[in-house]
Each structure stands twice: as C-alpha cells, then as structure tokens.
Amino acid sequence: MASRNASQEPLRALLLLNIRQLVTLRSRTGKPGPRRGAELGELGIIKDGAVLCLGGKIVSVSKTKDALADPWIKKNRKSIIEIDCGGQVVLPGFVDSHTHPVFVNPRLVDFEKRIAGATYAQIAQAGGGIRSSVDNVRKAARNQLAESILARLREMAAQGTTTVEAKSGYGLSLEAELKSLEAIRDAATHWPGTVVSTLLGAHVVPKEFEGCRQEYVEVICNEMIPRAAKRKLAQFVDVFTEQGAFSSEETESMFDAAASCGLGIRAHVGQLSHTVLRPLLRFNVSSLDHLDHLSEDDIAQLAKRDTVATLVPGANYFLGLEKFPPARKLIDSGVAVALATDYNPGSSPTPSMPFVLSLACTHMKMSAEEAIIAATINGACALRLYHRKGSIEPGKDADLAIFELSDYREIPYWFASNHCAFVVMNGTSTAAD
Ligand code: NIG
Ligand code: FE
Numbered sequence: 001m002a003s004r005n006a007s008q009e010p011l012r013a014l015l016l017l018n019i020r021q022l023v024t025l026r027s028r029t030g031k032p033g034p035r036r037g038a039e040l041g042e043l044g045i046i047k048d049g050a051v052l053c054l055g056g057k058i059v060s061v062s063k064t065k066d067a068l069a070d071p072w073i074k075k076n077r078k079s080i081i082e083i084d085c086g087g088q089v090v091l092p093g094f095v096d097s098h099t100h101p102v103f104v105n106p107r108l109v110d111f112e113k114r115i116a117g118a119t120y121a122q123i124a125q126a127g128g129g130i131r132s133s134v135d136n137v138r139k140a141a142r143n144q145l146a147e148s149i150l151a152r153l154r155e156m157a158a159q160g161t162t163t164v165e166a167k168s169g170y171g172l173s174l175e176a177e178l179k180s181l182e183a184i185r186d187a188a189t190h191w192p193g194t195v196v197s198t199l200l201g202a203h204v205v206p207k208e209f210e211g212c213r214q215e216y217v218e219v220i221c222n223e224m225i226p227r228a229a230k231r232k233l234a235q236f237v238d239v240f241t242e243q244g245a246f247s248s249e250e251t252e253s254m255f256d257a258a259a260s261c262g263l264g265i266r267a268h269v270g271q272l273s274h275t276v277l278r279p280l281l282r283f284n285v286s287s288l289d290h291l292d293h294l295s296e297d298d299i300a301q302l303a304k305r306d307t308v309a310t311l312v313p314g315a316n317y318f319l320g321l322e323k324f325p326p327a328r329k330l331i332d333s334g335v336a337v338a339l340a341t342d343y344n345p346g347s348s349p350t351p352s353m354p355f356v357l358s359l360a361c362t363h364m365k366m367s368a369e370e371a372i373i374a375a376t377i378n379g380a381c382a383l384r385l386y387h388r389k390g391s392i393e394p395g396k397d398a399d400l401a402i403f404e405l406s407d408y409r410e411i412p413y414w415f416a417s418n419h420c421a422f423v424v425m426n427g428t429s430t431a432a433d
Helices: 035-039 064-069 071-079 109-113 120-125 130-139 143-156 175-191 212-229 248-260 296-303 315-316 328-331 352-365 368-374 377-382
Strands: 014-023 047-056 057-063 081-084 089-092 094-099 163-165 193-201 238-242 264-269 285-290 307-311 337-339 400-403 420-425
Touching: 014 064, 014 264, 014 400, 035 368, 047 064, 057 064, 064 071, 081 238, 081 285, 089 094, 089 285, 094 143, 094 238, 094 285, 094 307, 094 377, 120 337, 130 175, 143 163, 143 175, 143 285, 143 420, 163 400, 163 420, 175 212, 193 212, 212 248, 212 307, 238 248, 296 328, 307 377, 328 337, 328 352, 337 352, 337 377, 352 368
Parallel strands: 014 081, 014 089, 094 163, 163 193, 193 238, 238 264, 264 285, 285 307, 307 337
Antiparallel strands: 014 047, 047 057, 089 400, 400 420
C-alpha cells in the first residue's frame, strides 16, 4: 500500500486565511462533554477568520487581520504554508462515529429484494443480511481488506470527514475479526486522519454456532475481547442488541468482558425493535446508536448521562423507512445527540456526512446548527475524543473541513452534491491533491 502521509517529517506551519465563516464551535463555558439544549445553537462563528496550525495542532484562531499582525506569523511568514480560503466556510472536520468499512462486496441482492418489498429482517432471515457478507471477508487477504478500507477512508475525507470510527463485524470468528481489526490498523497508518477501531464480533451469531449461541458469546468474551485488547487492536466493543442478533443479557455479559479488559463500550440498540436501556446504562456506555424505538424512560435515562445518542438516518433512508429517529424529542429532552453515516453494505452505503446532515434537517427537523454540532463535537464525545477533536480551538488536533460555499447552512441544503474543497487532517492538507 502506498503511503500518502507525506513522510514522517515534522509538519510545516499551515495558515488558513480570509475564511468567510470560520465555524469554531468554541465552548462558551469551557465545560467538557457533549453539547445539548441551547448549546446546540452556538457555532462560535468568526467572520473573515484565520487558523494557524503547527505540528499537527491548532495554535491560534482569530480574525485574519489579527493573524497577519501576529509577530510570530510576521517573522515566519516565508516558511509557513498559506492557504487563501477567500469566500469559503471552514468547519471542524466531521467525526463519523459509526461506520462498518470492513467488507468486500456491495449487497445488491438485498437491495433488489428490498425494492421488491422485503424488509431488512425478512432479508436476513432468508439468508441475506449481515451473514451474507461474512464468507468474502473470511476468504479475503488482510491486505485486500486494508486497501478497500483505505479507499473508503479517502472517500469519506473527500466529503469533509477527518475522524472515523471503524468497526469489524463481518468476520464473526476469532481469526477473521482480528484480521479485520488488523486491516483497519493497516489502513489507518496510511491515512492522515484519525481512526478509532471497534470490535463488533457481536454483529450476529455466525451459521456454525446456530443452536449453540452461548458458545459464540463465550468466544467473544473469553477470546476475541481479551485478544483485541491485549494487542491494542480495538478501543471499543460494540454489540448489535436486537431480536435476531443478541439479547440484553448477552450484551451485558459482553459489556462486562469489555470493561474488565479496559475497552470502551457502545451498542446498536432500538433499530428494528425496542430494547429497554436501563440495564445497559449501568455500564459506562460511550454511545448508543440508531434509537429508532425508544420509551419515555429511555429518553429520561439518557438525558441524565453523557452517553451520546448517535443517530444514523442514512440507514432509515436506504431501508426506505417512513420513520426516522426521534431527534427532536431527544434534543428537546436534553439528550446529547450525534450524527454518523453508519457506512455499511447492508443498510447505509454512504460515506457522506453532508448527506446525513441533510437528512437530519429534512427528516428529523434538526436545525443546521444542531446537525453540525452533532456531526463534530458530539461525535468526538461519542468516541471519547472531546479533548482532541470536534472544534477549532487552540490545542486541539488540526482537523478542518473547507467548503466551497458562502454559508454553513448550505452544507445540508445542497444535498447529494459535494462542496468540500479539501480537508486538513492532523495538520496535513489535501489541498494539493
Ligand atoms: O448498523 N444493525 C447492524 N449493523 C448495520 C447493518 C449491517 C449490515 O446490514 O450489514 C447497521 O445498520
Ligand atoms: Fe451500524
């Protein structure tokens, strides 16, 4: 695999100037943690802004005229890489906190069956669904998987994403899940952005464990989780908690195993049917994702915590569902909400965060401001990366998305078209690509 991470030389200083709208998302209160309630309207916009990045970090954020008057910038101007962002909008790079990029083929038969009227659950029961992606992943060489993951990371970056959570989950054996995580790690070393890996051995029970599912749960708890943790191949463990996948009790035993190995915890819940959240919330859960089916008590429990509700409306769109996650109700109740693509071959084959923002505005009645915050700082919180990602503030990683637009509201407005001009990932700009 060819590296595009421009050697390991120290990064030169990078100065972005004349930014029409610099959407900083700086925190007014300085309080760490996800934004909720009225904070979801606060973008911290600087007009005619400038950002100076050095060594992969943001060092100053100001008006352009103040940057140009800065003594250090004046002294070092010749050695600084300058990018004129005249007329453009700059955001923190999107944090896509839920993706499944380790697969081989698109699932076109599932797609056709759904067009003909079958549901996601019916397709899975008839032998399609997640299990139909497993054979090819088991057969694939690690390098082949890594190449395709890298291509997918680049597609995401082309639309403004600079941090990606990447799950395994189509191997469903110790060997194939570890190979999937290794492939994620390989791809990540060739991409200037940031990748957070998640073990999703608990995606569904594989065919060979039909009739003895408890044995598969034991493989996950006693082999997959400890091995992935020991080799630092995963930062999180995820479980698909759903009828036809794993029960709440099974989920709790896997959460126990993850916690005892020092891994973070997240789960897919309430996608097809309701799961009571209280028992899961006795764990330190970073994020619960999908949440199409929720009770009043679930919402009240979430509102009390920093557990992020990650909504993935690309899946509702692609599955042709009429209903979307109840974002308004969650936000109005004080729950911390994030948005992610759920990029995967079965329910949401899109790398595009701008498209997800558009769906959030049109189908979930989120404002453009709420959608941007949900896709950046709250996504960072869902990955426990609050201190490094999700806003443009001194000390944070230099992750920026530059849009050829004059107003941030145009990001969700122009749906299904890409206005991202380039990104800066950990101080490396793709402007020259
Ligand atoms: O998040 N729900 C479980 N996992 C994916 C779908 C995976 C697949 O269908 O391949 C999701 O929608
Ligand atoms: Fe998912």
